[in-house]
Amino acid sequence: MSCTPRLTQLLRLRGFRMTPQRLAILQALHDGGHLSPGQVYKRVAQTGMMETTVYRTLDFLAENGILFVTNRAKGHLAYELARASHHHLVCRTCGAQVDLEREALQPLVDQLFQRTGYRLDVGHFTFSGLCPVCLPDSE
Amino acid sequence: MSCTPRLTQLLRLRGFRMTPQRLAILQALHDGGHLSPGQVYKRVAQTGMMETTVYRTLDFLAENGILFVTNRAKGHLAYELARASHHHLVCRTCGAQVDLEREALQPLVDQLFQRTGYRLDVGHFTFSGLCPVCLPDSE
DNA sequence: TTCCTTATTGCAATTATTATCAATAACAAT
DNA sequence: ATTGTTATTGATAATAATTGCAATAAGGAA
Structure with missing residues (x-):
């Protein structure tokens, strides 16, 4: 390699x-x-x-x-x-994935710091959710 | 019970x-x-x-x-x-925990929706980080 | 209450994962 | 190249988690 x-x-x-x-x-x-x-x-x-x-x-x-x-x-x-720090967002219905750049979580980090004084570890998260295609089908 | x-x-x-x-x-x-x-x-x-x-x-x-x-x-x-939907923030050094109310993640949900069209499942997360006590000790 | 249906459990066998420790092999120094 | 140090691996055992199936029991119906 x-x-x-x-x-x-x-x-x-x-x-x-x-x-x-x-x-x-x-x-x-x-x-x-x-x-x-x-x-x-x-x-x-x-x-x-x-x-x-x-x-x-x-x-x-x-x-x-x-x-x-x-x-x-x-x-x-x-x-x-390991590539550049990033996160995944994966659809719980169809499995489609998108990547999120590291900065996408910065507002959350800042907000939690203000509220609690904790500094979040922004390692590598995988979030689950519904993609734009499957979202309308859910009720 | x-x-x-x-x-x-x-x-x-x-x-x-x-x-x-x-x-x-x-x-x-x-x-x-x-x-x-x-x-x-x-x-x-x-x-x-x-x-x-x-x-x-x-x-x-x-x-x-x-x-x-x-x-x-x-x-x-x-x-x-299961209680009211909430999340945990736990210190990776000393283990101290605080709870976060469900709404603490709403801005993230909204932001991700705007950016990607995905609707995040806000189930029950446990985030890791450094608490206010341990934060200063980390260099 | 008694009977029936079938969700649920016990039990045993499999598959994942971690721990231990002696044997091996990276690689720096000679 | 050869040697010495010690990180790393193989091999095995121990522990954790999952699966399949027959026996059991929860709870609706008679």
Whole structure:
């Protein structure tokens, strides 16, 4: 992948190492978009990697800001390569998705800070809702 | 519990039934606030209920709007009795919590609707951030 | 009350996810 | 290249969560 040297460097600076397993998982996410741990495992199983390594590695890469984690239905997680900070808005009826730029949440952050003194972590949210197509159909 | 007849009626209208297991779980949540499935099980284990029933029942009650589900660390879920729609803001450092009334998200809902045409589901969010006490400590 | 229907539970088997620990392999230093 | 340090992986076990199905029981009807 084009960004391999950069990521390797990033890990080294923190005393971590780049490994074939980590590269394979990054490649899988590069090809696959956002994937659950199980889906990632399917894509890398050919390499003989243990499933437990997939879980650990996804967690590790997310800790280090290389992946974003997002909550899917009933507490299941999905991972994707970290790009510019953004969020998802997904239609609960048809599944259509749009991305939201990071700034879309800034007013909320400011408002909550004023009201409560809390500074919100704007990590990577996935919101659910109704898209413009499905909205009229709902009653 | 005071609201048992109301909930029983609610389920009945939809063709479902009130059972001792469901009551015990509701009672546990009434006493315990937000609890994970495992915590709920500990509180009802004396009744001889299977743990699998706890999972299914929590899911069922949440489906029916009687409980709120919220995402805790790394995809683990917690359940609580549904009250007036609200949200949580929890400090990632010290764990301090404040509640947000439903209306706190209205501006976000409106803004997203204008921008994208999507109507956000304002269910029950748990946001993470830094509370006023811990905020100054973070560099 | 008794009977029927079928939602619900118990039970057992599967599938996810996390933890432990010894063996391995990155990679900096020699 | 070789070596040494230690982050990382494999392998296994433990725990958490889900699923399928037969037995049970809630609650409407007789």
